[in-house]
Amino acid sequence: MASRYDRAITVFSPDGHLFQVEYAQEAVKKGSTAVGIRGTNIVVLGVEKKSVAKLQDERTVRKICALDDHVCMAFAVLTIFVGLTADARVVINRACVECQSHKLTVEDPVTVEYITRFIATLKQKYTQSNGRRPFGISALIVGFDDDGISRLYQTDPSGTYHAWKANAIGRSAKTVREFLEKNYTEDAIASDSEAIKLAIKALLEVVQSGGKNIELAIIRRNQPLKRRDFTTLPRLASNS
Amino acid sequence: MAATFFGEVVKAPCRAGTEDEEEEEEGRRETPEDREVRQQLARKREVRLLRRQTKTSLEVSLLEKYPCSKFIIAIGNNAVAFLSSFVMNSGVWEEVGCAKLWNEWCRTTDTTHLSSTEAFCVFYHLKSNPLVFLCQCSCYVAEDQQYQWLEKVFGSCPRKNMQITILTCRHVTDYKTSESTGSLPSPFLRALKTQNFKDSACCPLLEQPNIVHDLPAAVLSYCQVWKIPAILYLCYTDVMKLDLITVEAFKPILSTRSLKGLVKNIPQSTEILKKLMTTNEIQSNIYT
Numbered sequence: 001m002a003s004r005y006d007r008a009i010t011v012f013s014p015d016g017h018l019f020q021v022e023y024a025q026e027a028v029k030k031g032s033t034a035v036g037i038r039g040t041n042i043v044v045l046g047v048e049k050k051s052v053a054k055l056q057d058e059r060t061v062r063k064i065c066a067l068d069d070h071v072c073m074a075f076a077v078l079t080i081f082v083g084l085t086a087d088a089r090v091v092i093n094r095a096c097v098e099c100q101s102h103k104l105t106v107e108d109p110v111t112v113e114y115i116t117r118f119i120a121t122l123k124q125k126y127t128q129s130n131g132r133r134p135f136g137i138s139a140l141i142v143g144f145d146d147d148g149i150s151r152l153y154q155t156d157p158s159g160t161y162h163a164w165k166a167n168a169i170g171r172s173a174k175t176v177r178e179f180l181e182k183n184y185t186e187d188a189i190a191s192d193s194e195a196i197k198l199a200i201k202a203l204l205e206v207v208q209s210g211g212k213n214i215e216l217a218i219i220r221r222n223q224p225l226k227r228r229d230f231t232t233l234p235r236l237a238s239n240s
Numbered sequence: 241m242a243a244t245f246f247g248e249v250v251k252a253p254c255r256a257g258t259e260d261e262e263e264e265e266e267g268r269r270e271t272p273e274d275r276e277v278r279q280q281l282a283r284k285r286e287v288r289l290l291r292r293q294t295k296t297s298l299e300v301s302l303l304e305k306y307p308c309s310k311f312i313i314a315i316g317n318n319a320v321a322f323l324s325s326f327v328m329n330s331g332v333w334e335e336v337g338c339a340k341l342w343n344e345w346c347r348t349t350d351t352t353h354l355s356s357t358e359a360f361c362v363f364y365h366l367k368s369n370p371l372v373f374l375c376q377c378s379c380y381v382a383e384d385q386q387y388q389w390l391e392k393v394f395g396s397c398p399r400k401n402m403q404i405t406i407l408t409c410r411h412v413t414d415y416k417t418s419e420s421t422g423s424l425p426s427p428f429l430r431a432l433k434t435q436n437f438k439d440s441a442c443c444p445l446l447e448q449p450n451i452v453h454d455l456p457a458a459v460l461s462y463c464q465v466w467k468i469p470a471i472l473y474l475c476y477t478d479v480m481k482l483d484l485i486t487v488e489a490f491k492p493i494l495s496t497r498s499l500k501g502l503v504k505n506i507p508q509s510t511e512i513l514k515k516l517m518t519t520n521e522i523q524s525n526i527y528t
Contacts, residue, residue, distance in 0.1 A: 021421075034528070084527060085526060085527065172485055174425075175485060
C-alpha cells in the first residue's frame with residue numbers, strides 16, 4: 001500500500017499517512033543521539049560527538065549552535081539539530097536571521113517559544129509544497145526567557161513542536177527517553193550538578209564508546225553559555 | 241513510454257502486438273560471445289568452500305566432512321558481534337573452513353589475509369565438543385548463490401539429527417503491523433521455526449504477514465524441506481550498523497537450549513562487546 005502513496009509529499013494515503021514525513025522521521029534516527037534537560041535554574045544539551053575522519057578539521061563539525069547570543073545580557077538560545085546535516089545548516093541560518101530581524105523590528109530578543117514556532121512553521125511549509133521534500137531534521141531548542149524561566153522545546157520533520165521537561169532525539173532516542181522517564185524527578189533537577197549528571201547518565205545509556213564522545217552545553221540563568229567535552233566530564237560525573 | 245504526474249517514466253502497454261514480437265525475437269538470439277560471458281560470470285559467482293590454512297577447497301560439503309549435532313549461524317554484523325562476544329569468547333573455537341563468494345555487494349578476492357572487519361563467511365567448531373558448529377556470515381549472499389551455499393555447507397542429503405539456530409537482523413520498517421513504527425519497542429526479537437523444532441522459542445513467533453528474506457529464509461526453507469529442526473531469531477532494529485543495544489537484544493537467546501552450555505562469562509562478554517564497538521567506522525557527514 002505504502003508504495004503507491006509515498007512518492008510525493010503532497011499525497012495522503014487512504015488511511016491518512018503522509019509517508020514522506022514519516023520517512024523523514026526515519027532520517028532523524030540516523031543521526032547521533034542528543035538529549036535536552038530543563039532544570040530549575042539550568043538547561044543542558046548533551047550530544048554524542050561523531051568520530052571524524054583523520055584529515056577532517058574537527059572544529060568544523062559543530063553540533064550545538066547558538067541561535068541568538070545577547071551580548072549585554074549573556075543569554076542565549078541554544079539548539080541542536082539531528083538528522084541531515086545540510087538541512088540543519090539551512091534551517092539554522094534562517095533561524096539566526098529571524099532572531100536578528102525580530103530584534104531589529106521589536107527591539108526585544110526572541111523568546112524560545114517564538115523561534116521554535118518559526119522553525120516549526122518553516123518545516124511544516126515544506127510538507128505542503130509540491131516539488132519539495134520535508135526537512136529531515138528534529139531539533140531541541142533550549143534557553144531562558146526574560147521572565148527567567150527555563151524552556152526546552154522539540155520540533156520534528158512534520159512541523160509540530162512541543163515543550164518538554166526532558167527529551168532525546170536521534171539514534172536510540174527511545175531508550176534514552178525511557179531512562180529519563182524513570183530518573184527525572186523534581187529533586188534530580190533542582191540542583192544544577194544533578195541536572196548535568198542526569199544528562200550524562202542518559203547519554204551513557206546509548207553512547208557506544210563511553211564518555212569520550214560526549215559534548216555538553218550548559219546555560220545557567222543569567223550566565224553565559226558553557227561548553228564541556230570529555231576531558232572535564234569525569235570531574236562532573238564523579239561528583240555523585 | 242509515458243511520464244506520470246510525479247515525473248516517473250513507465251512503460252505504457254502497447255496494443256500493437258507486432259512491434260513487441262520483433263523485439264523479443266531479437267533478444268532470444270544468443271551469440272557465442274554472450275554464452276562465453278554468461279559462463280564466465282557463472283564461474284565468478286560460484287560459491288567455494290575452502291580451508292584458509294592449507295588453501296585447498298573442500299571436496300565434499302562441510303557437514304558431510306564433519307558430523308554436527310548443533311549448528312549456530314549468525315548472519316549480519318550485529319548477530320556476528322553477539323556470537324563473537326558471548327559465545328566465541330566462552331570456549332576455544334577452531335576454524336574449519338570459509339566460504340568464498342563474489343557478488344555485486346561482496347567483492348572478496350583474497351581469502352588468506354582477512355582482517356576481522358572483512359565481510360566473509362567463516363565456519364568454526366568447538367574444540368572441546370567438535371559436534372558443535374558456528375558460522376559467522378557478514379557478507380551478502382545473493383539469491384542465485386544461496387542454493388549453492390546450502391549445498392556446499394549442508395550437502396545434497398543432510399543428516400536430520402542436528403539442530404540449527406539462525407540469528408539475524410532486519411530493519412524495523414520492514415515489520416508489518418497496524419501500529420506505527422514509532423511506537424514499536426525496537427529492537428525486539430521474533431522467532432520462526434520449522435515443523436520439526438519442538439522446543440519453545442524465547443520470544444513471540446513472527447506474526448503474519450511478515451516474511452523472512454535472503455540467506456536466513458533459504459536456510460529455514462532448506463531445513464523445513466529436509467525435516468531438520470531449525471529456529472530463526474530475527475531482531476528488528478532501527479540501527480542496522482553495529483550497535484550495542486541491538487546486539488544486547490539477542491541476550492534472551494542465551495537461556496535457550498540452543499546456546500545453553502556454550503556461554504560462560506556474561507559480564508566479561510559485555511566488556512568485550514563494548515570494545516568491539518569502539519573500533520567502529522567513521523560516521524558519514526550526511527547525518528549529523
